[in-house]
Amino acid sequence: MRYWNTPPCIDVEEVEINIRRSISASSDIHAAWSVVLKESGKPIGFVNYHHREIRNRRLEIGYIIDRSLWRTGLMSEAVGSLIDHCFKNLDVYRIEATVNPDNVASLSFLKRLGFTLESGPMRARMWTSDGRKLDALMLALLEPDWPRGAPSTTSKMLITPMTTAN
Numbered sequence: 001m002r003y004w005n006t007p008p009c010i011d012v013e014e015v016e017i018n019i020r021r022s023i024s025a026s027s028d029i030h031a032a033w034s035v036v037l038k039e040s041g042k043p044i045g046f047v048n049y050h051h052r053e054i055r056n057r058r059l060e061i062g063y064i065i066d067r068s069l070w071r072t073g074l075m076s077e078a079v080g081s082l083i084d085h086c087f088k089n090l091d092v093y094r095i096e097a098t099v100n101p102d103n104v105a106s107l108s109f110l111k112r113l114g115f116t117l118e119s120g121p122m123r124a125r126m127w128t129s130d131g132r133k134l135d136a137l138m139l140a141l142l143e144p145d146w147p148r149g150a151p152s153t154t155s156k157m158l159i160t161p162m163t164t165a166n
């Protein structure tokens, strides 16, 4: 994947291993949610936070959605729900995202959510699975700048904590 630092899973077993790893992480540091369609329960993407530092009231977010659903607004709602959760329930003050300068979709997406570009490009900040180094820009959103109240209940999506069948 062009802007992602882990390769696509090759089979269901590998997906389960990744999910187990995610579930076993301490929520003091990392947590992940599936984004699913409300009506069918079909998984369409995920959102997560990582590199949480409780003492510094900060964390970093990640997000991805099935290409067939890009520009449908579902991801804005999913990430909006994640942001609400972080600010309301985790005592977070600062949410960060690091994005490759060429990832126009992600940069526009974050700016539309209210994130501000703070620094970069930071050189060689990430390595892709096929061995390319990526630069990154740092964007951040502070709690007082997040105007949103409760997430919309009319959405066609839900975010749900990751679990495995077993």
Ligand SMILES: CC(C)(COP(=O)(O)OP(=O)(O)OC[C@H]1O[C@@H](n2cnc3c(N)ncnc32)[C@H](O)[C@@H]1OP(=O)(O)O)[C@@H](O)C(=O)NCCC(=O)NCCS
Binding pocket: 003, 063, 064, 065, 066, 069, 070, 071, 072, 073, 074, 075, 076, 077, 098, 099, 100, 103, 104, 105, 106, 108, 109, 110, 112
């Ligand atoms: C980034 C990503 C999650 C955006 O998802 P999305 O489905 O387009 O999100 P939304 O439909 O909620 O889009 C909200 C806004 O983002 C911006 N946006 C999204 N894609 C864009 C693009 N290709 N070009 C410009 N702006 C874009 C627009 O402002 C859009 O609002 P609009 O459709 O009303 O113009 C999606 O492109 C993705 O999964 N990319 C691959 C994974 C990835 O790069 N993750 C982030 C790593 S840092």
